[in-house]
Amino acid sequence: MKGSSGGRWTVGKAIQSVLKHAFLIIMAVISIYPVLWVVSTAFTPGETLATGWHFLLGFVPVPDHPTIDHFASVLNLQVTGGTFADWLRNSLVITVSTVLASVALTLPAGYAFSRRVFPGRGALMFSFLLPTMFPGVVTIIPQFLIFATLGLVNSYLGCIIPYTVGSFALSIFIMKGAFDSVPRDLDEAATIDGASEFRAFWQILVPLTLPSIATVSLWAFMGSWLDFALAHVMLQSNSLWTLPLALYSLITPTYTYYGTFSAMSLIMAVPVFIVFMIFQKYLVTGLTSGSVKG
């Protein structure tokens, strides 16, 4: 940008800069405000939000006498037979299985779509993308009926299988894009040198596409760790609940346990937030790689 008028200071530029910062600060405050609120509520005694906190600077909620009681009550939470330990275990089993299954199934599919030419390839690729156009309920209702017939309602598999399949559209598409970005010569050279196709895939393509594999894992993780709609339908016994269902049970039509709710929200959200911040760079590349070429 050297040589443009960028170097000189003018009143107009100063006003522009002040306006920019004002806008960015307002948007930054709006962005974190609900999080401030939940942190404040999690450390405020009592469940009602009615008392125990005040505004700092007229808008930042702060507890009068901070306490960590709500975190203890989350760990001791029970809803007719289900305990926090149950829900954590259910969530972990379902999420880990979903991530593993999703990676195991989307890698070979993405590979075939990227490296091989075969009849029906375009149609098949399109059919994997179809679900993105379905309103989720279109499939939840029949899925529920199918799983009811198979006796898989109220079982881990009733969630793991739909979550895994639900991750396909985006994941296969991301993996195809990732394999496409690796020059063909690399794995072709390896096969010419006598390596099997599987070895070329495993020793050359997989290491080069690790960021995309991480992205695929993260999408599968987010989709299962946080899902509410399907779990709400599939897991009806309290001891089989996942964490989102237990969290939702704290907000009832008649009463809301805001203190416990906020503490549990933080327990569930903090790990996701950290992982997300680390991986955010990779998350969008798969989605937009086709669009920015213009």
Add this chain to the structure above:
Amino acid sequence: MASVLERLKASKTSYLYILPALIGLLFLVLYPFAYDIYISFTNMNIGHIRDFSLIGLTNFSYIFSDPDFIVIVENTVVWTVANVIPTVALGLLLALILNSKVRGKTIYRMFLIVPWAMPSFITLLIWKGMYDLQYGVFNKFLEQFGVAPINWLGDCHWAFPAIVIANIWLGYPFMMIIFSGALQSIPTELYEAASIDGAVGYRQMLHITIPLIRPTIILGLLLGSIWTFNNFNSAYLITAGGPGICTTIFITQAYNLAFGGLLNFSVAAAYALIAFVFLFFPGLLWTRYMGVTKSS
């Protein structure tokens, strides 16, 4: 032409790679979709869970003659437009500002990305708490200025803007990120050449920036529309479609019909099918546009 069979044979391993995923897709997406179409022509509900029978177009004529239907169509269209346009506009504005010379970009970006990085399932329930009539933070804030509490979620006029605001809050960081990516991919030489030719400020923006990121803007609008139209969480977790049907859109209507107690699966399926028809064209545009089905 006899080679078709041979080509299929030669491609056996290719199909094997895809087969496991394809089986999942067939049983859990394509079959349910076909099944959904089928039950939308039956009378499957709480009284006929197993012994349902085909009743032709009755469900559709019931939906189209239901006065609620037009309200729900209106809600869904307003919901989608009212969310997508501000979301894209805010995302674009933030990306443009962060792409210009500003101090503290990294810190701003970290804060601005929070709504996206927090699980939406949780933040929506947080918004519900903030809208609480008696104790919610918004009413407490207004109280300081002597403003009477607003019944955000119980009043039809407030409930809709309330959930739209929460959903815009969820949406702009994603748009900001995809636009930032697009802006960074514009070669700086273009701007240098333009400023040598005397084009500065708004004219650079109008003639270089906007045309070059137009594909990303279109992508944002399309993807945003599909996701918003389909956004069950945002439309359900705060208001569950209420009060009445004030905030009910296609997807929440179908969900409430099916799982709201009456197990009215057939009418729900018909609703979902109508919603799919609405969505199919933007969806088709998206896949065409991205050229995702093309080979490398």
